[in-house]
Amino acid sequence: MPIYLYWGEDDFAIAKAVDALRDRVLDSNWVSFNYDKIPPDQSDAVIVALNQAMTPAFGAGDRLVWLVDTTLCQQCPPELLAQLERTLPVIPESCVLLLTTRNKPDGRLKSTKLLQKCAGKNVREFATIPPWKTDELVRHVREAADDVGVKLTGDGAEMLAQAVGNDTRQLYAELGKLRLYAAGRSNQAIGAEDVASLTISSTQNSLQLAAAIRTGDAATALAIVSDLIHRNEPGLRIVATLIGQFRTWLWVRLMMDAGEADERIAQAAEVGNPKRIYFLRQEVKNLRFEQLQKALPVLLELEISLKRGAQEMPALQTKVIELCQVLS
Known part of the structure; x- marks a missing residue:
């Protein structure tokens, strides 16, 4: 039962994993016969995918059936669940069924449990790393560089982690340039x-916004908000970064006020590297606990106002000014 389930918000990382699986499964000369990519808007997409997965591969290589998004x-009618229960256990070894979704699988659903059981170790999460988890971002950069x-x-x-943040697509684009640059440097580390x-x-990011708010610099903070919105950064993502950063500072x-050692602080604040x-x-040395x-x-x-449909720019500007007043 070669079944794969990839999920998460990092679309670029999922796309790379799909390409790697495709290269491993398919023979390049038989791709047009053995590769099916089934979009979510196709009628009876799941049934079509299951039928294709039961079709033996033609020629060399195996068959890959990709059920997109x-x-x-998240939801599975009883009749569809019954079809899954009948089909998944008997998919031929020469066929690979791949399912991808941005949303986290609902572990309470029978369909999720069935897929997890059939896929086993082939269930992979591709989550976007929170911008404030700098240690994980650096690790991600190192893995991509390798x-x-x-x-x-x-x-x-x-420096590269600071430049690209959690944007995997930009990370690989920048690494591509750095690889060309390194070709003429006798394999020296960059x-x-x-x-x-x-x-x-x-030029601006949500962590810089948090830093400006922390110092009570309303003018800089408002300029960063404007820049972020004009670069189409989602308001809820900005707020999520701010909440994560302020929780860490809190x-x-x-x-610190309790006199704890750095190791204990790192554990409580969920900071992977105690040296940070x-x-x-x-x-935070110039801030009081009450302010944070x-x-x-x-x-x-x-966050609540944005989820209720408030306009991003005025909502962010108003609360940023209020935060700067609290922390000044």
Whole structure:
């Protein structure tokens, strides 16, 4: 039962994984016969996919049937579940059924449990890394650099992570340029200075917005908000980053006041690298716990208003000014 389930918001990472699976499964000379990509708007898409998955491969290689953006892990009528239960266990070994979805599978559904049982270790999550988890972003950069064949120094990896954030598509685009650059450098590792000069970095990001709010710099914060919105950054994503950053600062300030060691602070604040606590201490040393505590309800109010349909620009501007006043 060669069944794969890929899910998550990182569309580019899923696309790369699909391409890798396709290259592994299909013979290049028989792709037109053995590859079926079934879009979600196709009538009876699931039934079509199951029927195709039961069709033996032609010629060399195996068959790949890709059910794109399926909702089977969010909703599944009883008659469709019955069809899955009959078909999935008997799919030929020469056929691969791939299901992809952006949404997290609902573990309570029988269809999800069935797919997880049949797919086993072939269930993979492709989640977007939260922008405030800098350690994970650097690790992601290192893994991608190894995949592309680019050697980066430690500060080079950190600079690239800062430049591209959690945008996997941009990360691979920048690594492509760095690989060409490295070809003429006798295989030397690329450092932060070269990364900064060669890569395209967003001039403003949500973490810079959090830093401006932290210092009470309303003018800078409003300028960053304007830049983010004009670059089509979703308001809810901006707020999610701010909430994550302020929660981290709140935990650090609370544990500092309690006299805890860096290791304990890192554990409480969910910071993977305890060495980063030194810098977080510096960021919150001029703030009181009460200020950070008051900031979170403001951010939660902003999140609720955006989810209720408030216009992003005025809602963000109003709450950013309020936050700067709380923290100044």
